[in-house]
Amino acid sequence: MEEKFKRFSRQREEILEILKGTKIHPTAEWIYFQAKKKIPKLSLGTVYRNLNNLHQKGAIRKLQFGTPFDHFDANTSSHQHFICKKCGKIYDLFLNLEKDLKTEAERKVKFRIEKVEVAFHGVCLNCLKFSQ
């Protein structure tokens, strides 16, 4: 699935491994600093190039939550996100209604729907408890 690239590269391998090993939906820069621990000469441009490459190939998801940063997610299976406006943390949700949403949309319009993005915004339990 993720071997649609022309060639192997240690940088790309490492970037994908790091992304698969976290659930925090990191930014390019976070991935860059993690990967730099193992590949000290790594450059940020390479991280961006590979993330875009992986995204185009469908190996990862690229997410925007209204912050100035793009976030990345190696979990490409159907799930949703909750973004806490206090702490900025991004949580995964696994709701069953997503496919119904697609079905309902397809009943209303004759478009070819390829992707559904669902994002919830609000305040997470932790922030509700402690910062208010």
Next chain:
Amino acid sequence: MEEKFKRFSRQREEILEILKGTKIHPTAEWIYFQAKKKIPKLSLGTVYRNLNNLHQKGAIRKLQFGTPFDHFDANTSSHQHFICKKCGKIYDLFLNLEKDLKTEAERKVKFRIEKVEVAFHGVCLNCLKFSQ
């Protein structure tokens, strides 16, 4: 509802009117060029400042669709978007499942959910017909 500002300004009024009068979910620049027809001295910075202001007050929605541009929408009632990856056009959808989605999410996590964003990506009917 939209009069939570400290003072009246012709620029902000015009920006909001233009946004209310379109369904294309325009960018700041598009609004800028439209408004400039009536207020020639208008600057792009003012457009951004007012759009952010209106957004913070809840008078408009700010949308990101994976393009480098922010899009704006004066329709703040519950609805979803479909973005065509061929022509870039943004369509409104009005699905009934959105509140169920919120309910299902609230059953799973004890977060305070304030906003739900649903975006579909794919190819619209027009592009399906004509460009393949």
Next chain:
DNA sequence: TTGAGTGCAAACTATTTGCAACTGG
């Protein structure tokens, strides 16, 4: 050998911001 991939730095560009001037109440 060769062209895909990299590191580096400069370029790009959407958006934000500082500041002096303006203006609405």
Next chain:
DNA sequence: CCAGTTGCAAATAGTTTGCACTCAA
């Protein structure tokens, strides 16, 4: 008046890109 708002231009900052070099196949 005087604080909110503007126009202008410069700054910011996340991302992209050109180029010479490296390295996988």
